[in-house]
Amino acid sequence: MGRRKDKMKEISEKQEGQYQKDWIGYRPEIRVLDCTVRDGGLMNDHLFSDDAVRAVYQTCVKAGIDYMELGYKASKKIFTPKQFGIWKFCDEDDVRRIVGDNDGKLKLSVMADAERTDYHEDILPKKDSVLDMIRVATYIHQIPIAIDMIKDAADKGYETTCNIMAISTVQEGQLRSALDALAETPVGTIYVVDSFGSLYSEQIRDFTLMYLRHVQPAGKEVGIHTHNNQQLAYANTVEALIQGANRLDASLAGLGRGAGNCPIELLVGFLHNPKLRLRPLLQCIKDHIEPMHERLRWGFGIPYMITGLLNQHPREAMKFMEETDTKDIVNFFDSMAEEE
Numbered sequence: 001m002g003r004r005k006d007k008m009k010e011i012s013e014k015q016e017g018q019y020q021k022d023w024i025g026y027r028p029e030i031r032v033l034d035c036t037v038r039d040g041g042l043m044n045d046h047l048f049s050d051d052a053v054r055a056v057y058q059t060c061v062k063a064g065i066d067y068m069e070l071g072y073k074a075s076k077k078i079f080t081p082k083q084f085g086i087w088k089f090c091d092e093d094d095v096r097r098i099v100g101d102n103d104g105k106l107k108l109s110v111m112a113d114a115e116r117t118d119y120h121e122d123i124l125p126k127k128d129s130v131l132d133m134i135r136v137a138t139y140i141h142q143i144p145i146a147i148d149m150i151k152d153a154a155d156k157g158y159e160t161t162c163n164i165m166a167i168s169t170v171q172e173g174q175l176r177s178a179l180d181a182l183a184e185t186p187v188g189t190i191y192v193v194d195s196f197g198s199l200y201s202e203q204i205r206d207f208t209l210m211y212l213r214h215v216q217p218a219g220k221e222v223g224i225h226t227h228n229n230q231q232l233a234y235a236n237t238v239e240a241l242i243q244g245a246n247r248l249d250a251s252l253a254g255l256g257r258g259a260g261n262c263p264i265e266l267l268v269g270f271l272h273n274p275k276l277r278l279r280p281l282l283q284c285i286k287d288h289i290e291p292m293h294e295r296l297r298w299g300f301g302i303p304y305m306i307t308g309l310l311n312q313h314p315r316e317a318m319k320f321m322e323e324t325d326t327k328d329i330v331n332f333f334d335s336m337a338e339e340e
Contacts, residue, residue: 039256126157197229223247
């Protein structure tokens with residue numbers, strides 16, 4: 001009996017070792033970026049209070065999150081500060097009022113949209129800024145501008161990423177050419193972005209592997225940014241991770257444009273990384289994020305599902321959700337289907 005128990009213990013230890021080896025959640029090279037304030041700002045014109053942004057910042061610090069995205073570097077010539085909150089512009093004084101010198105491990109980022117930012121002037125040299133990373137967002141036809149923005153930010157001393165938006169509408173040849181061009185730039189990470197929440201797991205897998213084939217030989221990382229129109233944001237993020245994506249975007253309670261993003265609390269629970277802590281995330285959701293829900297109304301809803309299924313931008317669904325009578329989902333479906 002004793003020998004049998006020893007044999008069972010030996011088998012169990014081997015199985016446990018294999019489980020730890022194969023465990024897809026924990027990889028030390030994975031980095032998590034919180035995009036609550038930036039993506040969530042698309043639901044309230046970036047009119048977050050200082051207290052709310054400070055709470056998210058302090059939560060990211062306590063939870064061991066790697067990066068926090070504060071908002072945009074948008075052009076004040078295109079977007080008037082009278083209409084939008086300060087996190088649309090992320091001026092240095094406003095950022096420092098929240099984070100001070102940010103002398104901990106958390107890194108800070110902002111997003112700059114191609115053709116919507118005066119990046120030469122508004123993005124300061126890294127030595128003059130508390131920011132660590134510039135995330136360039138671009139549509140496929142704007143790739144030449146995006147490349148110049150990446151070079152500008154890298155020359156100024158920043159880490160850089162590139163989000164190619166709306167890839168579900170891009171021809172494969174164009175996308176491959178864009179990836180090859182980006183692989184020759186200083187960019188650190190290129191993101192697979194499911195802009196419309198229209199992609200399924202097998203498509204996320206194929207896109208992730210395509211990105212890796214084109215950019216990994218040049219030493220670039222691949223990231224994933226998902227939307228929850230079909231309740232697949234979390235599953236698709238995990239799928240990209242399994243295939244080799246090491247940069248993962250998520251937000252508190254999924255707060256983000258329309259149907260929202262991958263919930264960071266789900267992702268942290270999955271990753272099993274000892275440096276990440278779940279409780280601070282839950283506390284911030286309870287105290288600061290959930291109270292916004294009735295007013296901002298992000299998250300899965302049938303109108304967002306419909307735009308996801310139709311591979312369309314969620315702007316019409318967002319408009320529908322803002323109206324008084326949001327119950328006539330059949331009429332909304334008919335109106336959207338007619339446009340197809």
